[in-house]
Amino acid sequence: MNKKDKILIIGAGLCGSLLALRLAQRGFEVEVYESRPDLRTTNISAGRSINLALSDRGLKALRLCGMEEKAREFCIPMFGRLMHDAHGKTFSSNYSGRENEFINSISRGNLNALLLDEAEKHDNVTIHFNKQCRTVDIENTVAHFKDYQTKEEFFVHADVIFGSDGAGSSLRKSYISERKFLFSYSQNYLNHGYKELEIPANKMGTHQISKEHLHIWPRGDFMLIALPNMDGSFTVTLFLSYDEGEFNFENLTSEDKITAFFEKEFPDALALIPNIKEEFINNPTGPLGTIKCSPWSYKNKTLLIGDSSHAIVPFYGQGMNASFEDVFVFDEILNQNLETWEAVFKAYQKARKHDTDAIADLAIDNFHEMKDHVANPIFKEKRKIEMDLEKIFPTQYFSKYSLVTFNENIGYNEAMNRGRAQDKALLNLIADNDISTSLEMSIEELEIVLRKVQEETNEILQEDKIAGMNERN
Amino acid sequence: MNKKDKILIIGAGLCGSLLALRLAQRGFEVEVYESRPDLRTTNISAGRSINLALSDRGLKALRLCGMEEKAREFCIPMFGRLMHDAHGKTFSSNYSGRENEFINSISRGNLNALLLDEAEKHDNVTIHFNKQCRTVDIENTVAHFKDYQTKEEFFVHADVIFGSDGAGSSLRKSYISERKFLFSYSQNYLNHGYKELEIPANKMGTHQISKEHLHIWPRGDFMLIALPNMDGSFTVTLFLSYDEGEFNFENLTSEDKITAFFEKEFPDALALIPNIKEEFINNPTGPLGTIKCSPWSYKNKTLLIGDSSHAIVPFYGQGMNASFEDVFVFDEILNQNLETWEAVFKAYQKARKHDTDAIADLAIDNFHEMKDHVANPIFKEKRKIEMDLEKIFPTQYFSKYSLVTFNENIGYNEAMNRGRAQDKALLNLIADNDISTSLEMSIEELEIVLRKVQEETNEILQEDKIAGMNERN
Numbered sequence: 001m002n003k004k005d006k007i008l009i010i011g012a013g014l015c016g017s018l019l020a021l022r023l024a025q026r027g028f029e030v031e032v033y034e035s036r037p038d039l040r041t042t043n044i045s046a047g048r049s050i051n052l053a054l055s056d057r058g059l060k061a062l063r064l065c066g067m068e069e070k071a072r073e074f075c076i077p078m079f080g081r082l083m084h085d086a087h088g089k090t091f092s093s094n095y096s097g098r099e100n101e102f103i104n105s106i107s108r109g110n111l112n113a114l115l116l117d118e119a120e121k122h123d124n125v126t127i128h129f130n131k132q133c134r135t136v137d138i139e140n141t142v143a144h145f146k147d148y149q150t151k152e153e154f155f156v157h158a159d160v161i162f163g164s165d166g167a168g169s170s171l172r173k174s175y176i177s178e179r180k181f182l183f184s185y186s187q188n189y190l191n192h193g194y195k196e197l198e199i200p201a202n203k204m205g206t207h208q209i210s211k212e213h214l215h216i217w218p219r220g221d222f223m224l225i226a227l228p229n230m231d232g233s234f235t236v237t238l239f240l241s242y243d244e245g246e247f248n249f250e251n252l253t254s255e256d257k258i259t260a261f262f263e264k265e266f267p268d269a270l271a272l273i274p275n276i277k278e279e280f281i282n283n284p285t286g287p288l289g290t291i292k293c294s295p296w297s298y299k300n301k302t303l304l305i306g307d308s309s310h311a312i313v314p315f316y317g318q319g320m321n322a323s324f325e326d327v328f329v330f331d332e333i334l335n336q337n338l339e340t341w342e343a344v345f346k347a348y349q350k351a352r353k354h355d356t357d358a359i360a361d362l363a364i365d366n367f368h369e370m371k372d373h374v375a376n377p378i379f380k381e382k383r384k385i386e387m388d389l390e391k392i393f394p395t396q397y398f399s400k401y402s403l404v405t406f407n408e409n410i411g412y413n414e415a416m417n418r419g420r421a422q423d424k425a426l427l428n429l430i431a432d433n434d435i436s437t438s439l440e441m442s443i444e445e446l447e448i449v450l451r452k453v454q455e456e457t458n459e460i461l462q463e464d465k466i467a468g469m470n471e472r473n
Numbered sequence: 474m475n476k477k478d479k480i481l482i483i484g485a486g487l488c489g490s491l492l493a494l495r496l497a498q499r500g501f502e503v504e505v506y507e508s509r510p511d512l513r514t515t516n517i518s519a520g521r522s523i524n525l526a527l528s529d530r531g532l533k534a535l536r537l538c539g540m541e542e543k544a545r546e547f548c549i550p551m552f553g554r555l556m557h558d559a560h561g562k563t564f565s566s567n568y569s570g571r572e573n574e575f576i577n578s579i580s581r582g583n584l585n586a587l588l589l590d591e592a593e594k595h596d597n598v599t600i601h602f603n604k605q606c607r608t609v610d611i612e613n614t615v616a617h618f619k620d621y622q623t624k625e626e627f628f629v630h631a632d633v634i635f636g637s638d639g640a641g642s643s644l645r646k647s648y649i650s651e652r653k654f655l656f657s658y659s660q661n662y663l664n665h666g667y668k669e670l671e672i673p674a675n676k677m678g679t680h681q682i683s684k685e686h687l688h689i690w691p692r693g694d695f696m697l698i699a700l701p702n703m704d705g706s707f708t709v710t711l712f713l714s715y716d717e718g719e720f721n722f723e724n725l726t727s728e729d730k731i732t733a734f735f736e737k738e739f740p741d742a743l744a745l746i747p748n749i750k751e752e753f754i755n756n757p758t759g760p761l762g763t764i765k766c767s768p769w770s771y772k773n774k775t776l777l778i779g780d781s782s783h784a785i786v787p788f789y790g791q792g793m794n795a796s797f798e799d800v801f802v803f804d805e806i807l808n809q810n811l812e813t814w815e816a817v818f819k820a821y822q823k824a825r826k827h828d829t830d831a832i833a834d835l836a837i838d839n840f841h842e843m844k845d846h847v848a849n850p851i852f853k854e855k856r857k858i859e860m861d862l863e864k865i866f867p868t869q870y871f872s873k874y875s876l877v878t879f880n881e882n883i884g885y886n887e888a889m890n891r892g893r894a895q896d897k898a899l900l901n902l903i904a905d906n907d908i909s910t911s912l913e914m915s916i917e918e919l920e921i922v923l924r925k926v927q928e929e930t931n932e933i934l935q936e937d938k939i940a941g942m943n944e945r946n
Contacts, residue, residue, distance in 0.1 A: 182715075182760050186659030242655075287655050368941075424940035431939045466904045467897035468841075 001160075001300075001341045003027050008143060008158035010133045010171055011035075014108070015306030015323035016164035017115035017127075021065050022327055024122035026334065032125065033145055033156065035132035035165075040113045050196065050235045051227045053078070053214070053317030054104040054111070056408040061324035064331060070114055075104035076228045082213035088268035092213060093383050096399070097390025101406045103214070103317055105227040133170040136161060138178055138298045160341050161302045164323075167291055169308030175298065183293065190288040190313060190367065192222070192239050193249050197279045199272040201232025208272055209234070214317075216370060217266050221245050223371040224266055236273065239288070239371065249285050288313045290360050294353065297345030305330065310356035315366040316404060322359050322412070326352065355412040362404060362416050381437050382426050385449060392446050397453075417461070425456035474633075474773075474814045476500050481616060481631035483606045484508075484638035487581070488779030488796035490588035490600075492637055494538050495800055497595035499807065505598065506618055506629065508605035508638075513586045523669070523708045524700045526551070526687070526790030527577040527584070529881040534797035537804060543587055548577035549701045555686035561741035565686060566856050569872070570863025574879045576687070576790055578700040606643040609634060611651055611771045633814050634775045637796075640764055642781030648771065656766065663761040663786060663840065665695070665712050666722050670752045672745040674705025681745055682707070687790075689843060690739050694718050696844040697739050709746065712761070712844065722758050761786045763833050767826065770818030778803065783829035788839040789877060795832050795885070799825065831886040835877060854910050855899050858922060865919050870926075890934070898929035 007023060009016050012034035020032045054075060062068045079102045080094035095102060119125050130148040137144070141161050146153045163171025175183050202208050209215060211228035222241065226234040241248045247261045255277045262270040270276060291311035296304040306323035333348045369379075389397035400419025403410060410418075429435045435449045480496060482489050485507035493505045527548060535541045552575045553567035568575060592598045603621040610617070614634050619626045636644025648656050675681050682688060684701035695714065699707040714721045720734045728750045735743040743749060764784035769777040779796035806821045842852075862870035873892025876883060883891075902908045908922045 182662040182762075184659075184661040184762075186657075186661065186765075188657040188659065189655040289655075289657075292659075420940075424936060427940050428936050463897065463901050466901050467893075468900075 001339070001344065004029065005159035005341075006031070006157075007160050007162065008033070008141075008156055009162045009164055010136075010143060011163065011165035011169075011306075011308070012112075012116060012127055012129070013164065013166060013306075014112055014115065014320050015326065016162075017112060017119055018061065018065060018067075018324055018327050019162060019164055019305060019330070020125055020127070021067075021115055021119040021122070022331055024119060024125045025065065026331075028124065030119075030122075030125045031156070031158070032119075032127040033131040033133060033143070034127065034129050035148070036129065037148075038116075038129045039109055040116060050109070051105050051107050051229055052111075052320050053227070054106045055317065055321055055405045057318070057328075057405075058321035058324040060408045061328040064328055065118070067114065067118060070118075071106065071111060072104075074106050074110045074114075074230065076106070076211055076230060077102045077104055078214045078227070079212050080214075082210055082215050084215060084217045084266075084268055086219070086265060086267075093380075094387055096402050096406060097387040097392075097397075098394045098402075098406075101402060103405060105214075105229070107229065108320075133165060135177070136163070136171050136174040136302065138171075138174055138180065138302050141301045160300070163302065163304045163308045164306045166307045167289065167311035169304060171302060172293060172304055172308050175293075175304075180298065181295070183295070185293045186291065188290045190364075191241050191244060192367075193242050193285045193287055194314075195238045195240075195249070195280065195283050195285050197236040197238065197273050197276065197283065199226060199234040199236055199269075200274065205232045207232050207234070217269060218371050219265055220372050222247070222265075224269055225370070226269075234272075236269065239367075242285075252280070255281070290364065292357060292360060294349070296349045296353070297342070300340050300342035300345070303341075303345050303348070310360060312356075312360045312363045313367060314363070315370055316359065316363040318359050318363065318404065318412075322356060325408075326356075358411075358413040358416040359404070362412065362419075378427065378430060381430055382423070384439075385426065385430075385435075385437065388441065388446055389450055389453070392443055393450055397450060418457070421460040421464070422453065422457045424460055425453050429453065429456060474812070474817065477502065478632035478814075479504070479630075480633050480635065481506070481614075481629055482635045482637055483609075483616060483644055484636065484642075484779075484781070485585075485589060485600055485602070486637065486639060486779075487585055487588065487793050488799065489635075489637035490585060490592055491534065491538060491540075491797055491800050492635060492778060492803070493598055493600070494540075494588055494592040494595070495804055497592060497598045498538065499804075501597065503592075503595075503598045504629070504631070505592075505600040506604040506606060506616070507600065507602050508621070509602065510621075511589075511602045512582050513589060523582070524578050524580050524702055525584075525793050526700070527579045528790065528794055528878045530791070530801075530878075531794035531797040533881045534801040537801055538591070540587065540591060543591075544579065544584060545577075547579050547583045547587075547703065549579070549684055549703060550575045550577055551687045551700070552685050553687075555683055555688050557688060557690045557739075557741055559692070559738060559740070566853075567860055569875050569879060570860040570865075570870075571867050571875075571879075574875060576878060578687075578702070580702060581793075606638060608650070609636070609644050609647040609775065611644075611647055611653065611775050614774045633773070636775065636777045636781045637779045639780045640762065640784035642777060644775060645766060645777055645781050648766075648777075653771065654768070656768070658766045659764065661763045663837075664714050664717060665840075666715050666758045666760055667787075668711045668713075668722070668753065668756050668758050670709040670711065670746050670749065670756065672699060672707035672709055672742075673747065678705045680705050680707070690742060691844050692738055693845050695720075695738075697742055698843070699742075707745075709742065712840075715758075725753070728754070763837065765830060765833060767822070769822045769826075770815070773813050773815035773818070776814075776818050776821070783833060785829075785833045785836045786840060787836070788843055789832065789836040791832050791836065791877065791885075795829060798881075799829075828885040831884075831889040832877070835885065835889050835892075851900065851903060854903055855896070857912075858899065858903075858908075858910065861914065861919055862923055862926070865916060866923055870923060891930070894933040894937070895926065895930045897933055898926050902926065902929060 007028050007030045009020050009032045012032045020030050023030050059068055062071050080092050082090050082092045084090050131145045134144045134146055142155050142157045144155055163169050207228055215226040217224040222239055224238050226236045228234050243250045252258050258280045290313055296309045305326050312319055329352050330348050333344055338344050386399040400423055403415035403419045435452055436445055480501050480503045482493050482505040485505045493503050496503050532541055535544050553565050555563050555565045557563050604618045607617045607619055615628050615630045617628055636642050680701055688699040690697040697711050699709045701707050716723045725731050731753045763786055769782045778799050785792055802825050803821050806817050811817050859872040873896055876888035876892045903910055908925055909918055
């Protein structure tokens, strides 16, 4: 590899624009082709979440590129979940017992624009919009594009091609269609789809419900969530089965049914969504899929990065964070000064794949947790104890959520293994009445709980290790 | 659904021919199209294992169709594994402590011919050979075929289409390409491929090594296995990485290297394979992949069954057995007299999918066990105890292998969950010195071991349940 290598990046979304910026900062010649129009001059939100959760792993990667402070200007901190029951009653659950740990609601468009602006400040970066990639000749590193406006088709040759072109990646499709190697690939859909709605700002342009929370209306088989926007509105997302249960996307076809559904299940939310009928009927219903694949690279020629290599469901709020962390990990591999792109690509996948597999699985776990467990008594007891432990022993206890979200120096895989074992330990200690669950525990009592949870967690990890259970997958 | 419905089955392999036979026995009109020539009149073994392991789940399905006794005439019982170390020393390990539990080596061709013969005895079955399915129009249930001999292309319309067309299923590919529904799909390859070789019969036409065993040469990162054939020969299979380790399929390109590899690793096997060089160079190297997908059916029109819906790696000897068991489970659903094919297809997948997912995962477990663990001291200790438990308490103890292989009334998923928990219990009890591992245990000592293993297994299952770990996939 060589600083003069011409690098082609397909896709100028969040991952592609951060990657372009970082490679430019390292001195590479970078050309970026994006299928959509420039979002800084066109309003294009169709089909993509308007706001996203930005947390420590994403911030770590932004910091690497000198973009953390600029991004924070667009952030709305969310300190916990606010659950709404079917009668409109609410209760809150913090994300952490440590005060400095929170996640941020941020506009996808604002953040992407920020990264594009910064990337374009570099002379060694060129970004082309409205150029859709059709296929990639991976052997000869030639990408085939079509210009959306002129309809002209053309080819771009590069020394190395990065596919940061998202869940529907054309580079990944070329891996499948060219059949040059054994390509492991999975696409797994939930039975649930999603639809976005809006709670507008009130007349003063401020938020109608707490903007310091991620709001959840958990209903067991389905749920509604809401994240705040800077203009006082909330983006609301309904997660619902396509075809199962009394209400589902297939049978909610009339305005009456839609209203009846919301009146029964989400009366307080319904009162805040004035255009419910129009939005429900006109906004698209999107699928929720997980994509995993391997290998991510072909020889010294091409690499999948971001969602193109590991699309995940949104329930851990880690999609963007995982893709940003890809750029961080890739940059660490570049620091090793390996001789060839092939060596870099292989070292990158080796360092990264077990972590992106883990966050994909964690996001599915959290789907069940959010729509169901968060309102369950035993789960609430567990969260109460965890908040106390994190508050009183801030350097000694980290819940699974904290490990995944706020401990950016631990990989997702380690966070998953330790977090799952810890959850199992806590739930079993509670179920067996082996630890106190009284509402007001003394520090001494809590310390006993901490030691028992730590001991039990370590024993679970040790027993799994002896049984060779970490070898699976 | 209706007895007069015209049923089209794509693929007359083991699953397709058994399915055709069973549907014919139930009185349906069945047409079967197979891409290969008739194996009863042509020699076609290319690319497929010559012999397979037939065990209780497969026999259960054959029994349903009245074919068990005829199949048993072609069976060679294998009572255990015979391990060969790098110096040619051997030790054996039975599959079960119960004398009546063994698996059978059987010729794929013989068994398939038997099923084709039986199916064709029914007037309501027609089987067409040399007709390759290209695509299926799933909405209109029309399959597009090409005749290999005449090159003629033609269309066949049916009321219902079954795709029993194996891992490369054209019906499954049509599910993907028609994009009529969200199709979850995965193909996962091991880094290992396989190559078949042959140990011929000796001059008297009998077996040169024990025909009562499945032979294994475990070497950690790779292995050789051999299954007996009725003509005195063995079919030998080498499982080896494509590109990792000192020796792999990519670097074993010269006759010298091939011989050096076998001399170092498999000297006793080398002495028995006279045509090693020719066979190694001329026989194809095949990939080892797992395929899962969902849904298996489309409306009341089409269904995937057998390998087309769940191709697995061969290490549990359950590929054919799982496909035969599909036919058994499908037949049970037909007994429910549901009104529509759609209801039948959905009930079938609901009853079956968690079991085929489980055997896919178990087969990967066994890949690691066979190439590696079988020769490990702690694993050998565990197997010794399990054999004793099964021998002394034949109605109370069943190893994971027995649950999967010999307990055809328990689904694969239950066998996996119970078997994995039991393995974990045993390995941890041995590691913690909580149970005696002396070579000669009294019945009283063994009974204590049995109770401890049962208690610990139940506790593991209970703890997993409390932690909600069974909700994951």
